[in-house]
Amino acid sequence: MNTIKKLATRAILTGATGLFLTNFAWAGIPIEHWTQPSGAQIYLVPSPAIPMLDVQIDFDAGSRRDPADKAGLASATASMVSKGVRAGVGAGEPALDENALGEAWADLGASFVAHAGDDRMSFMLRALSYPDLLGRSVDLAARQLAQPAFPADVWQRERGSLQSALKEANTRPGTLAGRAFAQAVYGQHPYGYEMTESSLNNIEVADMAALYGRVIAPCRAKVTLVGAINRAQADTLVQQLLSRLAEERPTSVVGCAPLPDLAEVQPLGSAVEQRIAFDSAQAHVLIGQPGFKRDDPDFFALTVGNYILGGGGFVSRLTHEVREKRGLSYSVYSGFSPGKHAGAFTVGLQTRPDQADEAVRVTREVLAKFVANGPTQAELQAAKDNLVGGFPLLIDSNRKLLGNVANIAWNNLPLNYLDVWTQQVEKVTLADIKSAFGRKLQPDRMVTVVLGGPPASR
Numbered sequence: 001m002n003t004i005k006k007l008a009t010r011a012i013l014t015g016a017t018g019l020f021l022t023n024f025a026w027a028g029i030p031i032e033h034w035t036q037p038s039g040a041q042i043y044l045v046p047s048p049a050i051p052m053l054d055v056q057i058d059f060d061a062g063s064r065r066d067p068a069d070k071a072g073l074a075s076a077t078a079s080m081v082s083k084g085v086r087a088g089v090g091a092g093e094p095a096l097d098e099n100a101l102g103e104a105w106a107d108l109g110a111s112f113v114a115h116a117g118d119d120r121m122s123f124m125l126r127a128l129s130y131p132d133l134l135g136r137s138v139d140l141a142a143r144q145l146a147q148p149a150f151p152a153d154v155w156q157r158e159r160g161s162l163q164s165a166l167k168e169a170n171t172r173p174g175t176l177a178g179r180a181f182a183q184a185v186y187g188q189h190p191y192g193y194e195m196t197e198s199s200l201n202n203i204e205v206a207d208m209a210a211l212y213g214r215v216i217a218p219c220r221a222k223v224t225l226v227g228a229i230n231r232a233q234a235d236t237l238v239q240q241l242l243s244r245l246a247e248e249r250p251t252s253v254v255g256c257a258p259l260p261d262l263a264e265v266q267p268l269g270s271a272v273e274q275r276i277a278f279d280s281a282q283a284h285v286l287i288g289q290p291g292f293k294r295d296d297p298d299f300f301a302l303t304v305g306n307y308i309l310g311g312g313g314f315v316s317r318l319t320h321e322v323r324e325k326r327g328l329s330y331s332v333y334s335g336f337s338p339g340k341h342a343g344a345f346t347v348g349l350q351t352r353p354d355q356a357d358e359a360v361r362v363t364r365e366v367l368a369k370f371v372a373n374g375p376t377q378a379e380l381q382a383a384k385d386n387l388v389g390g391f392p393l394l395i396d397s398n399r400k401l402l403g404n405v406a407n408i409a410w411n412n413l414p415l416n417y418l419d420v421w422t423q424q425v426e427k428v429t430l431a432d433i434k435s436a437f438g439r440k441l442q443p444d445r446m447v448t449v450v451l452g453g454p455p456a457s458r
Helices: 002-023 073-083 098-108 131-146 152-169 173-186 197-201 205-215 231-248 250-254 299-311 317-324 353-373 377-395 398-410 421-427 430-440
Strands: 032-035 041-046 052-059 111-116 121-128 222-227 272-276 283-290 332-336 344-351 447-451
Touching: 032 231, 041 231, 041 398, 052 131, 052 231, 052 398, 073 098, 073 111, 073 121, 073 131, 073 152, 073 205, 098 131, 111 131, 121 131, 121 398, 131 231, 152 197, 152 205, 173 272, 173 283, 173 344, 173 447, 222 231, 222 398, 283 353, 299 317, 299 332, 299 353, 299 377, 299 421, 299 430, 317 332, 317 353, 344 353, 353 430, 353 447, 377 398, 377 421, 377 430
Parallel strands: 041 222, 272 447
Antiparallel strands: 032 041, 052 121, 052 222, 111 121, 283 344, 283 447, 332 344
């Protein structure tokens, strides 16, 4: 087994540069897409430079589908997938507890992990592509995907650890400011739900099993593969990967009933300001509102515009006005977080408590001026140069490319999205940015949270 581990380590170390060096030989990134009879959608990028395969399987099972009183259910469910598998129906398939499962993956020099975000639950397999090892890795992943044990005693332990972590996090000013901001921006929408000690107490393994049985099925799967594999091999591999899941969900073979639609994030009707007393050396400031959905046609104009406003680090306008000219904060940023629903637009900074009012005033002025007038031509060109120049770094490894192609799959973007990304950035005009920001942002109707600063001046 040491040989396997050495091979895996060598492949991982070379993987950081292997894809990057081959990218320049491509006319484009060759994404292949097809749908299997089960309904599973497959997106493949062959990358033969190293003997590795990365696979991501996405399901519509993110935290946006958590019940309000069980916030954190999706995240807890994903974390428990690695805590053991049930016994298989075939010979020689005993149950595996978390230790045995971990050892099995280590022996293969592979990994299989799961996590849940706002919109999706994702399972990621990384394995050597040598046929004997890959087949065994896929078999184990298929078991883990279809037959998680959800052991109650392990959940009791994990729940205790999570509650301890929450208690510790609740002593941090950043946690408290972020929670207040999310609740004010999202209102009753699930994007604003947050795992608490109370919601954790309401989550049982039966809830995990019910969520899993309801949404984790082949017909709901979007499978992305990047690595040393061709289309025929990928098709067979995905069938193998989802075969046990199909056995567990036999009705899913003929199709899935649509999952319930969820309400959209509601726009803010008026400005909201919260001042939260907290004894800290720095005041935490968050300003923002609901932003836009990922499928919005203004995506590129907003992406380029935000780079200029506050997403470009030390070259952004907010940094120049708030940090460099006035010394009100070491750093300040802005960003959009688009998803299936309108994720938040956020401006964030930390400052001395006695400077909080001034920092808020200047930030609001910069934001309002940017929305009203847009950027300058010099700012626009500099942003394009930086974004286009940095694009290769977004896809310079199999794992990074996997994330980008999975994003295409999840959001139903064109297959040539990465090929034309830099062209789309180059096409953005001053008028595009001004128009898009004018449609999306309302500086006079934003949430402002200041934690640790002085009381609001009157």
